[in-house]
Amino acid sequence: xxxxDLVKKHIKEKNLKFDCTVFLFLVFFKVVxxxxxxxxxxxxxxxxxxxxxxLIFSVLTGMSITMGYHRLFSHKTxxxxxxxxxxxxxxxxxxxxNSCLKWSSDHRTHHSYTDTDxxxxxxxxxxxxxxxVWIFYTPTENRYVKNxxxxxxxxxHEFPNCQDLIxxxxxxxxxxxxxxxxxLSNFFIMGVMGFLFNDLWGYLLIGGxxxxxxxxxxxxxxxxxxxxxxxxxxxxxxTAKDSLFCALLTxxxxxxxxxxxxxxxxxxxxxxxxxxxxxxxxxGLSKVGMTWDLxxxxxxxxxxxxxxxxVTKPV
Ligand SMILES: [Zn+2]
Ligand SMILES: [Zn+2]
Numbered sequence: 001x002x003x004x005d006l007v008k009k010h011i012k013e014k015n016l017k018f019d020c021t022v023f024l025f026l027v028f029f030k031v032v033x034x035x036x037x038x039x040x041x042x043x044x045x046x047x048x049x050x051x052x053x054x055l056i057f058s059v060l061t062g063m064s065i066t067m068g069y070h071r072l073f074s075h076k077t078x079x080x081x082x083x084x085x086x087x088x089x090x091x092x093x094x095x096x097x098n099s100c101l102k103w104s105s106d107h108r109t110h111h112s113y114t115d116t117d118x119x120x121x122x123x124x125x126x127x128x129x130x131x132x133v134w135i136f137y138t139p140t141e142n143r144y145v146k147n148x149x150x151x152x153x154x155x156x157h158e159f160p161n162c163q164d165l166i167x168x169x170x171x172x173x174x175x176x177x178x179x180x181x182x183x184l185s186n187f188f189i190m191g192v193m194g195f196l197f198n199d200l201w202g203y204l205l206i207g208g209x210x211x212x213x214x215x216x217x218x219x220x221x222x223x224x225x226x227x228x229x230x231x232x233x234x235x236x237x238x239t240a241k242d243s244l245f246c247a248l249l250t251x252x253x254x255x256x257x258x259x260x261x262x263x264x265x266x267x268x269x270x271x272x273x274x275x276x277x278x279x280x281x282x283x284g285l286s287k288v289g290m291t292w293d294l295x296x297x298x299x300x301x302x303x304x305x306x307x308x309x310x311v312t313k314p315v
Contacts, residue, residue, distance in 0.1 A: 007129050010117060016137035023136045026216070033209045040201050049197050053190070053207035054214075057094070059251075062215045064091035065103075066251045066278040073165060074104040077266035078282055079293045082170070089174040093182035095215050099147055099175040101166070105159045110223075111263055112161070114238045123227030123239045131224035148176050186212065218249040226256035234261040234302060244275065252276030262297040270302060 010016075068088025071077045080088070092100055106120045113119045121130040155166050165171045174181075190208040194200035230241025240260035247254030247269060255269040255276065262270075269276035285291040 003133075004126050004129075006125050007133070010122075010125055010129075011137060014117070015140045017140050019136055019138045022138075026132075026135070029209055029213055029216075033205065033213055036201070036205045037210065040205050044199070044202065047199060047202065049193075049199060050202040050206035053193060053203060054211045057207060057211050058215055060091045061095035061211070062218065063251050063278060063281065064088045065095055065097060065215070065219055066253050067281060068092050069097070069100050069103045070107065070253070071266055071278065071282070073100050073171065074107040075263055076164075077264055077295045078286070078291050080285070080291045081289075084285065084290050085168075085170055089170055089178070090181075090185075093174060093178035094186055095219075096182050096186070096212055097216065097219065099178045100171055101159055101162055101175040102147075104165055105162045108161045111260070114240070114260060121223040123224065127224050127228065130227060131220045134223075147179060150176055221246050221249055222253050222256060226254055230254070230257065232257050234258050237261075247275045252278045258302070262302070264295050265297045266294045267296070270297070 064087075068085075069092050072080055072085070072088060089100055092103075097103055110119050110121060115122060115124050121134045123130045150172055156163070159166060186208050187204070190203045191200065193207065194203035197203065226241055226243050226246040227239040228241065230243035230246070232241060234242075234257050238260050240256040242257040243254040245254065246256065252268050252275060253259070255274060258265070258270060259268045266282050267274075267276060267279040269279065282291055282294060286294055
């Protein structure tokens with residue numbers, strides 16, 4: 001169903017194996033939400049509580065991916081103190097998008113080999129592959145590598161493009177224990193809130209399951225939609241697009257054409273009016289000394305005309 005001929009060929013050539021555990025893990029969340037939410041809504045009056053928690057945790061976990069996993073750890077576009085790093089790793093674990101180390105390794109490969117068969121979420125293989133199906137497939141040689149195996153040899157072999165992150169003890173600990181920590185913390189936090197506010201299923205289903213699915217799907221849109229629909233003001237050397245729609249879903253990550261063209265910039269939307277809350281938080285924290293060394297692309301490299309559009313391309 002989700003296999004076009006290009007995808008089938010890619011899986012065969014790369015000798016990728018279907019990872020049933022990951023598939024069932026993602027399906028489990030959707031099945032519980034699909035069955036549980038209608039039953040919950042049918043039997044309960046509307047209350048704001050679970051939705052406020054949905055919103056707060058969507059921001060905390062979603063931004064830990066955009067600001068943490070992506071702009072801090074994958075691209076090193078700024079530096080942050082230990083507290084910020086730890087908070088981003090903790091809430092990143094709560095988003096259940098694998099460890100920061102694995103995420104960053106895949107993402108760096110995506111940037112190094114964009115749109116080629118070495119790109120793990122190559123957009124040229126179609127929407128479904130780049131959105132979600134790629135997650136279900138593992139290279140055969142990495143199939144049995146477990147996250148708790150942090151021997152120097154395994155890490156060097158599995159994450160050759162993340163030798164810098166391997167030196168970070170917080171990243172390493174999150175890689176080892178993040179799965180369990182993320183899963184248990186989600187259930188624990190939502191369970192305690194549900195118990196305190198006498199709405200256990202509301203907090204578990206809306207603040208937990210639905211929020212995890214929402215943050216998953218919006219993050220995935222950057223790999224799929226932001227490589228398909230939008231503007232290309234900065235470069236046409238890759239499929240990445242600038243998309244306000246995707247930016248609205250992902251705290252500013254949607255300016256993907258700028259990001260792929262200037263990946264070392266802490267901003268995805270460089271203009272003042274661009275909707276990039278992740279950029280605003282990074283700048284805000286720099287004012288109180290919690291982040292610093294914010295890397296910016298020289299304006300001369302992305303000159304804009306009077307309408308605010310880039311005029312020189314390709315870069
Ligand atoms: Zn990136
Ligand atoms: Zn991309």
